[in-house]
Structure formats: structure tokens, C-alpha cells
Amino acid sequence: MKIFVDSADLDEIKELASWGIVDGVTTNPTLVKRSGRSFQEIIEEIFTIVDGPISLEVLSEDADGMIQEAKEIVSKVSKKYQKNVAIKIPMNPEGLKAVKKLSKEGIQTNVTLVFSSNQALLAAKAGASFVSPFIGRLDDMGHEGMQIIEEIVDIFENYDFETEVIVASIRHPIHVIQSASLGAHIATIPPKIIRQMVKHSLTDKGIQQFLDDWRDVKK
Ligand code: E4P
Numbered sequence: 001m002k003i004f005v006d007s008a009d010l011d012e013i014k015e016l017a018s019w020g021i022v023d024g025v026t027t028n029p030t031l032v033k034r035s036g037r038s039f040q041e042i043i044e045e046i047f048t049i050v051d052g053p054i055s056l057e058v059l060s061e062d063a064d065g066m067i068q069e070a071k072e073i074v075s076k077v078s079k080k081y082q083k084n085v086a087i088k089i090p091m092n093p094e095g096l097k098a099v100k101k102l103s104k105e106g107i108q109t110n111v112t113l114v115f116s117s118n119q120a121l122l123a124a125k126a127g128a129s130f131v132s133p134f135i136g137r138l139d140d141m142g143h144e145g146m147q148i149i150e151e152i153v154d155i156f157e158n159y160d161f162e163t164e165v166i167v168a169s170i171r172h173p174i175h176v177i178q179s180a181s182l183g184a185h186i187a188t189i190p191p192k193i194i195r196q197m198v199k200h201s202l203t204d205k206g207i208q209q210f211l212d213d214w215r216d217v218k219k
Contacts, residue, residue, distance in 0.1 A: 103127030
């Protein structure tokens, strides 16, 4: 399973990328706001940190506007990194129209705000490169978010869709384990949760014990 960092915090992305476990990045307007940087600043630097799909979201509400925004984003990225641009498009009829056109022009798309398997199926039919079901937000409403991941993975396998499933809105490390067990292609994970994944108290205790014992070995 590929791991994307769900963040627009460039320092965090840089640190996690240095661990050698990052395959891509997803951002959204909320994450950009939280980073305290301008969208332009982020676009200029983020592609130099991770060599993989970087999702950047459009805000237009009609297909033509989304397509125009997508092209503007691509044009702001230096030529060598343009292959890594993935345009995040909201899941609605206008979004589907935009996805169809952009995919025909070879621009990667990530259909976002997906909350049902039917929405994922339509996004794949329109030619989306990625779909992002938001499981945490479903859990928040008392639904079992992971259930749609299981369905979507099955549906895509049944028909050999090339669209990759990005499990999004991940809230805790168990969501990551479940994503991998279900065969999701990608989990996009907030930095805080990646840090929780790496940690185990027995590992820390074990390292300390080995260091202490080594000090007592006859020199
Ligand atoms: C990623 O693509 C999504 O925008 C993100 O995972 C949403 O997470 P949230 O539900 O915690 O805002």
C-alpha cells in the first residue's frame, strides 16, 4: 500500500519524506490554510520534496472553471514535475464532467469528498486517476466508514478499473491497518498518525536496555 502524507505543512512533509516511506501528498483548502503559507508558495516547493502524486484542489463550482483552474495549477508547476500533479475535484456532476475532460487531456485527477461506493463507481467511470472516500467523516456520523472501502476495492477489482483508491480522512492508526488489510491502493495519513504508527513503547524500552547492557560489556 502506498502512503501519502495528508498535509500542506512543508516541514512535516520534508521530515516524513526523509524516512523513505512517502509516495505522495494530498492537500485541501483547510490544510493549506492551516499551513500558514500561500498556495503559490506551497506549489513552488512541494514538488521538490516528494516525487509522486501531489493533490491540489480546485474551488470552482462549474466544470469549465474547474478545468481552467486545473490548467492554471499545472502551468505553475515546473515542467519536470507536471507529471505529478493530481487535481482534486469535488464529487458532483460538474466535477465528473471536469474529470472526463481532464483525463482525456492526460491530467491526473483525484475525486474528493466521496462518501459512497456509487460515487466512487461514477468517478472511476469518468476516468478519475484516484478516488478519495472520507472514512473518518463517515465514522463521525455513526457510519462504518471502512465498509465503503471494502466495497469500492471489490468493485474496482471486478472491472479492472485503473482508478486507485485513496483512503482519506484517516483518524487513527487502526484505520491504516484496516486500509492495508482491505487492499486499498493508498492511505493518505496525517503526519501525527504516521508518527503514532512508528512508535511502540517496547521498542523504546528495548533500545534503552540494549544501550544500558552494552555499557556493561567488558571492554
Ligand atoms: C484528503 O484528501 C482529505 O482532504 C482529508 O483526508 C480530509 O480529512 P478530514 O476529514 O480529517 O478533514
